[in-house]
Amino acid sequence: MTRLAFIGGIYSNYPALVATLADIERRGVDGSWFLGDLGAFGPHPNRVPELLIEKQIPGIQGNYEESLSSGATDCNCGYTDPRDNAYAQISYDYTAANTDDALKQWMGTLPREIRMDIGGLRILLSHGSPRRINEFLWHSTSSEPFLERLCEESRADVILCTHSGLQWHRRLERNRHVVNAGVIGRPANDGRTNVWYTLLTVERGEVSVEFVPIDYDHQTLAREMRAEHLPAEFIETIETGWWTTCLEILPAKERAHSKF
Amino acid sequence: MAGYYHRIDAIRNAANLKPVLGWRESDSVTAIPHQQPLPAPDVPLLALDTLWFQVAGTLCNIECTHCFISSSPTNRSHEMLTLADVEIRLAEARRLGVRDYYFTGGEPFMNRDMLAILETTLKQGPATVLTNGMLLRPELCRELRELFDRSEYSLDLRVSLDGFDAESHDAIRGKGVWERVMKGLRNLAGVGLNPVITVTEAAEGVGSAEGRTRFLEVIRGFGFARPRLKVLSLFRIGAEETRSHGYEEWERLSMDGLTPVDAATLQCSSSRMVTSRGVYVCPILIAEPAARMGETIADTLRPFALRYGACHTCWVDGVNCRT
Incomplete structure (x- = not known):
């Protein structure tokens, strides 16, 4: 049996990362990876990459790392609504201004994807999707034929991704799987303050996926965000578990479960 | 000079609304007349993600003065699609790995098969319907809500408006239309469905940030929090x-070619349109015989040359008809 942990977008949520790594350590896994978007949303963006480097956790670039390491003026998050883009720009400007150059350079050295073979299964880690770093893969709008095509074109049996912020798993024919690992950067827009990471187990060629809820010291995070003068809307999300920003991108189905 | 100023407007709107990947202000100069014009660039089909259905053909219960395909109660250029028509296309789309489906017309809810079509489609992928909102009676809204709840994939609705009030809206869509759409929107709100309201730039000022804010308030007023x-x-x-004027001669794209990043911003690199007459490159060009790319979807998995004025609009404004 092989058990692997995947950490989706961290969005500078340092206390959530500490709690997630403690949970992973307690459970014992064969490997852990991050899936990109270390910054955004939260405060003090150096802390997350510093901890990942210290713990020697491997991972891939998200659009944030791509933009920060190349000196881009925006996050290239892929939003289409001006309201989403306005808040995304606040996050990006803050993160870009408060990330050390050495860490930005390190972000530029991260791979865009990681491939591995686990018990004969080809596993592919990507940020948005295998074909586009900022593609949003949602459960309600990713049809099975489409996901089959992504697996086929990227020559993968199991695709892991993040970026959209909500975790899900689709089991396809011929033991193929697409897993959105969710994020530990902000709650899953469900009125609860916890965040989620993903455990993937391969046993005798069978894949199982567990989404793990992580409670963390979200009040400390909220306090630090206030001290950094980050938008009140961001802090409200951390304190209530409901997305207040960057939610126009949600499909109708996911939006229907949303408070805002 | 009118064309020149329109281009400036288009650039400004593109900057305000659509800062899409790969769009650069300097790209607009590609449209300036050339001594020896370069050919219209080919757009490759990078991936067939979205399949559109002209499900009501060009038949509509109203006759908007800005309709780019001149839909009307009598325009039969494209006929309605039946459930059987759609099923054949869905089977092919499944094999090709299509991600999502869009239904437009004309007015889709004039099609008596529409609910059955949605029910069938939603077993295969997400579906979006573009409607003028006039036929959204309470019973239909209830049925749409039930379909929304029992489908694994997302069902989305888009309702078109053309102004902040009855006067400006009806000037484009016809007398009394605003009132009927308001009823339809209230019915949707009543069953808890939250549509995307689409508004064209024919609505004065909607392109600006101020105009958007004002319009969002109007939508809240319909009962959508x-x-x-x-x-x-x-x-x-x-x-x-x-209603306005056609494209000027210079409003054509001429350039050496498109990078994959540039191509990805154009919807013709990732979608096709099914009508009763065959499969077309996109939802905009179905009145152009040369935009019909084939009988089956498989016939259309090839590049398309951006030779039309409308292609210029898509390029400059960064248009994508998807939500």
């Missing part, structure tokens, strides 16, 4: 050509 809004570009073809 979480207003969703998409602003659409106008295409100066069909009825709109008469």
